Amino acid sequence: MRILRIAVIAGDGVGQEVVPAALSVLARVGEKFGLRFEHTHYEWGAEYYFRHGHMMPPGALDLLRDSDAILLGAVGHPDIPDHITLNGLLLPIRRAFDQYANVRPALLYPGVESPLRNYKGGEIDMVVVRENTEGEYAQVGGFLYHHQPDEVAIQTAVFTHRGIERVVRYAFELARKRRKHVTSITKSNAQGFGMVLWDRVFQRVASEYAGVETDSLLVDAAAMNFVRRPHTFDVVVASNLFGDILSDLSAIVTGSIGLAASANLDPERRFPSMFEPVHGSAPDIAGRGVVNPLAAILSAAMMLDHLDAGDGAKAVFDAVAAVLAGGKIRTADLGGSSSTTQVTDAVIALI
Numbered sequence: 207m208r209i210l211r212i213a214v215i216a217g218d219g220v221g222q223e224v225v226p227a228a229l230s231v232l233a234r235v236g237e238k239f240g241l242r243f244e245h246t247h248y249e250w251g252a253e254y255y256f257r258h259g260h261m262m263p264p265g266a267l268d269l270l271r272d273s274d275a276i277l278l279g280a281v282g283h284p285d286i287p288d289h290i291t292l293n294g295l296l297l298p299i300r301r302a303f304d305q306y307a308n309v310r311p312a313l314l315y316p317g318v319e320s321p322l323r324n325y326k327g328g329e330i331d332m333v334v335v336r337e338n339t340e341g342e343y344a345q346v347g348g349f350l351y352h353h354q355p356d357e358v359a360i361q362t363a364v365f366t367h368r369g370i371e372r373v374v375r376y377a378f379e380l381a382r383k384r385r386k387h388v389t390s391i392t393k394s395n396a397q398g399f400g401m402v403l404w405d406r407v408f409q410r411v412a413s414e415y416a417g418v419e420t421d422s423l424l425v426d427a428a429a430m431n432f433v434r435r436p437h438t439f440d441v442v443v444a445s446n447l448f449g450d451i452l453s454d455l456s457a458i459v460t461g462s463i464g465l466a467a468s469a470n471l472d473p474e475r476r477f478p479s480m481f482e483p484v485h486g487s488a489p490d491i492a493g494r495g496v497v498n499p500l501a502a503i504l505s506a507a508m509m510l511d512h513l514d515a516g517d518g519a520k521a522v523f524d525a526v527a528a529v530l531a532g533g534k535i536r537t538a539d540l541g542g543s544s545s546t547t548q549v550t551d552a553v554i555a556l557i
């Protein structure tokens with residue numbers, strides 16, 4: 207029997223509900239496909255911060271290092287500034303394990319209503335590939351005259367040839383397995399250094415992929431076209447900030463951020479990759495048993511896929527698609543009244 211060692215960080219808010227849901231789906235996949243999951247749970251996040259003054263302990267990254275993958279719920283708490291929760295847990299993990307490709311699929315499932323008129327199931331199917339280790343989230347900068355009236359803050363976006371090239375290349379390789387189209391997003395008319403480098407590297411890598419069509423869009427035009435004609439996008443590659451923003455847009459045009467899964471990948475497999483729903487901790491609905499578990503369940507399916515447990519992954523993707531197509535069992539974000547547990551049980555029953 208194959209053993210998969212999974213580091214589990216449920217984190218904050220609804221993370222405490224969606225991660226158990228994903229783990230119970232994985233348990234069913236394990237039974238059916240002969241996999242044994244060895245979970246190590248790390249109680250890191252906001253509660254840990256209240257007790258210890260940091261989101262995870264010193265040495266945390268070394269604890270994660272030997273796992274096959276990391277499953278994360280959510281980070282964020284109303285009583286802790288968001289830059290502390292994000293920079294104290296999520297971003298250090300992405301950087302330490304060089305998870306440079308953040309892959310965020312957006313599929314309009316049959317049975318799910320898009321807020322966009324005239325779009326039916328299957329008609330929106332794109333993947334946002336977000337650069338995940340540098341760019342605008344590099345955390346390079348500082349304060350001058352901190353907390354004084356004439357305070358100055360400097361935040362530097364870092365774009366490297368290597369960092370751009372590898373994520374763009376990942377996007378092209380992905381496009382080769384899909385509809386063979388890559389759209390690059392920048393704002394190089396206004397951001398005349400880093401994003402000019404991005405455009406140049408994109409053009410050079412594109413020249414190596416003769417069978418893949420390309421577009422380059424400014425981020426403002428891309429935002430418009432995600433709403434106006436989302437069916438025209440296949441693989442979209444963007445910087446850390448733009449990919450973060452656009453993937454919320456791609457999530458909502460396909461029905462709900464409650465369906466948006468993501469993978470933080472080290473495509474070279476030197477380190478564990480991390481899988482997490484795109485949504486945050488949602489403190490407004492946390493603890494009520496109503497959160498949509500499907501983003502976390504689909505993230506777990508992406509994890510199975512990455513770990514070469516493709517049959518298990520397919521079984522989860524198919525079960526989720528069938529539950530959504532059934533049209534009856536769905537949480538409130540999709541217009542239903544089912545609980546987190548009812549949706550999870552429906553997925554498990556179909557595996």
Ligand code: GGG
Nearest residue numbers: 279280281482483484485486
């Ligand atoms: N699901 C993880 C989570 O809590 N995400 C919230 C968030 O703000 N993420 C920012 C990011 O993905 O960079």
